[in-house]
Amino acid sequence: MSVTPENPAELSRRTVLRRAAAAGLLATPAAGLLSACVAGGDDEPTEQAAGEKSADNPLGVKEDAPLEVVIFNGGLGTKYATDVHIPSYKKKFPKAEVKFSQTEEVATVLQPRFTSNTPPDMVNNAGSKLMDQGALVQAGQVQDLTELFDAPSLHDPNTKVKDTLIPGTVEQGTFNGKPYVLNYAFTVFGLWYDAALFEKNGWTAPKTWAEFTALCDKIKAAGITPYSYAGANASYYQYLVILTSAAKIGGPDVLKNIDNLEDGAWQAEPVKQAAAAWAEIGAKYGNKAHLGLKHTEVQLQQNQGKVAFYPSGSWLENEQAKDTPPGFKYAVMPTPSVTAADKLPQTAIYAAAGEMYFVASKGKNPRGGMEYLRHMLSKDGARGFTELTKVLTVVKGAVDGMEISPGLTSGNQMLSAAGSDYFAYRFDTWYKKLDDECRAATNELMFNGGTADKFCERMQKAADAVKKDSSIEKFKR
Incomplete structure (x- = not known):
């Protein structure tokens, strides 16, 4: 769900994830x-x-x-x-x-x-x-x-x-x-990891942002890239994670306002806070060489024990079945709470x-x-x-x-723990132009030294352009 690269091993995101990217009837306006x-x-x-x-x-x-x-x-x-x-x-x-x-x-x-x-x-x-x-x-x-x-x-x-x-x-x-x-x-979407690797090293899935960055430091010291995704075609995995954090900080109306093209929705404080937090992860714990890689290439590195956390949806296990070595045990966790005052609990998920x-x-x-x-x-x-x-x-x-x-x-356990908080x-899926722009803005934020302010300004400009374009039918929820 989901979703996506041009690869037989690839799943739409779906959608969930998804997500209506790509050449929408071939990327014409x-x-x-x-x-x-x-x-x-x-x-x-x-x-x-x-x-x-x-x-x-x-x-x-x-x-x-x-x-x-x-x-x-x-x-x-x-x-x-x-x-x-x-x-x-x-x-x-x-x-x-x-x-x-x-x-x-x-x-x-x-x-x-x-x-x-x-x-x-x-x-x-x-x-x-x-x-x-x-x-x-x-x-x-x-x-x-x-x-x-x-x-x-x-x-x-x-x-x-x-x-x-x-x-x-x-x-x-x-x-x-x-x-x-x-x-x-x-x-269900979250941060995927190898439970066997974590058990071997005595690492515990973090719940707070401080726990997350502290664990990333330990993982980095062990010679493993703590966190990564594929910039060539899977940046929507990452912007989904950013927006998940934004919704947990400010509540689900943050996303509803974005969907409804409300004025200033992308520049809301929860979006800025989430973008800033994840920009730091990209700068300190990512791998810039992954900007040019496809999803299956980074996912393979995770199977090889070279990447710890990978953002994705629950299609991941099946997608990697042929490359998953014996002993590798897929597990998923919700994004950690960015602040102590998040409106939704840490167990909330996309x-x-x-x-x-x-x-x-x-x-x-x-x-x-x-x-x-x-x-x-x-x-x-x-x-x-x-x-x-x-x-x-x-x-x-x-x-x-x-x-x-x-x-x-x-994934089922994570969904059960979330209860109604998803x-x-x-x-x-409504506005392909925004999906395309968000992918590009996310790569800039995570790989190229972008800032939260630039990310939010860029996305707000794109949303405003869609809102003003009378040729695009608008949808509401």
């Missing part, structure tokens, strides 16, 4: 992007498949209508689609042909098809070259999912789909009051539904696309996903009784 989206004209496809609605077929899927599914091939892989969700759909509709494809560059492959109004039916929009989700919604290319969320759940026909989901799931994919996106992977899936409104089979999502949201569909990816979904109770991996166990932001 918003106005040009929208015209590109609809350049094929506003005509609907000549025919959209529809069948009879019934208790057994609440979305009215045409039983023999072909369905096309495109999945991002990243940190989650694609086996969850080919081995779990597609077989589930086929069992329900055996006469339907399901065409499956995968890509590492969603925008590159799919932009021409959305431009010509010949899109696939269901898309996993993720990766460093994902499409600008807000612009797609603005262009009328995305199906309203209200009918899906109001439909009976596949595993419990007496309960609506929306009532089987973790609170906040539907809202996370809502744009100005309507749900357009299913954020499926429930991702956690959110992420990894975007949507149905194309101008596809040939949007009802089939929504039905496919209903299968993803069944308990069997969610459990199979978690078994293959080591990542939770938004389906409540789907992993009850499952034996899970060290990293997923640690939060998220939305600006990254």
Whole structure:
């Protein structure tokens, strides 16, 4: 969640994380992007498949209508689609042909098809070259999912789909009051480390900022880089951590104000305090050589015992599975409290539904696309996903009784300790320009001697520009 580099081992951030970076329909400015989206004209496809609605077929899927599914091939892989969700759909509709494809560059492959109004039916929009989700919604290319969320759940026909989901799931994919996106992977974010390395050295996960810097000093003395991330493509991992600290200092409204483009939101004191604290970590405990590295390169260094703390989401363990040596034990901790007067406890975390899936409104089979999502949201569909990816979904109770991996166990424990004190932001999926700018500003802050004041001024200027740009639709929460 999440999310992202151009690498088969990469997961959208998701989203959570996410996050709608990349070449939003190839990084064109918003106005040009929208015209590109609809350049094929506003005509609907000549025919959209529809069948009879019934208790057994609440979305009215045409039983023999072909369905096309495109999945991002990243940190989650694609086996969850080919081995779990597609077989589930086929069992329900055996006469339907399901065409499956995968890509590492969603925008590159799919932009021409959305431009010509010949899109696939269901898309996993993720990766460093994902499409600008807000612009797609603005262009009328995305199906309203209200009918899906109001439909009976596949595993419990007496309960609506929306009532089987973790609170906040539907809202996370809502744009100005309507749900357009299913954020499926429930991702927890924090500072990841090797619990075995910490046990060996007698190091304890810190809770206060003083404990954090003191431990970083010990780690540095041991010849290990205390803290790092990949500047080439994973800077949103780091700005997420900065904004997590800001929310803990000043409360979650700090992020709500940023999302809503409120005047001065980026220059609020909690944001400055958080930026200043993390700038010091970058200056004293980071590795400037990592500015040019990709996420998997720095993550590999952590697997090799060369990096202690790494900011990321709960997809990390699965993403690194092939490079994780025996004995390495993934664990995660919340960001330490920056001040003694933080409004939220140290256990508070950034956690959110992420990894975007949507149905194309101008596809040939949007009802089939929504039905496919209903299968993803069944308990069997969610459990199979978690078994293959080591990542939770938004389906409540789907992993009850499952034996899970060290990293997923640690993430669950962190989420449990947080209780109701978890939060998220939305600006990254709403406004690609801000996501891009925040990545660049974060690298300047952490690697190039930037200051908190410069970071906040730069981001406020970018937010003000988006706010004044009438070609960009604005969203509120």
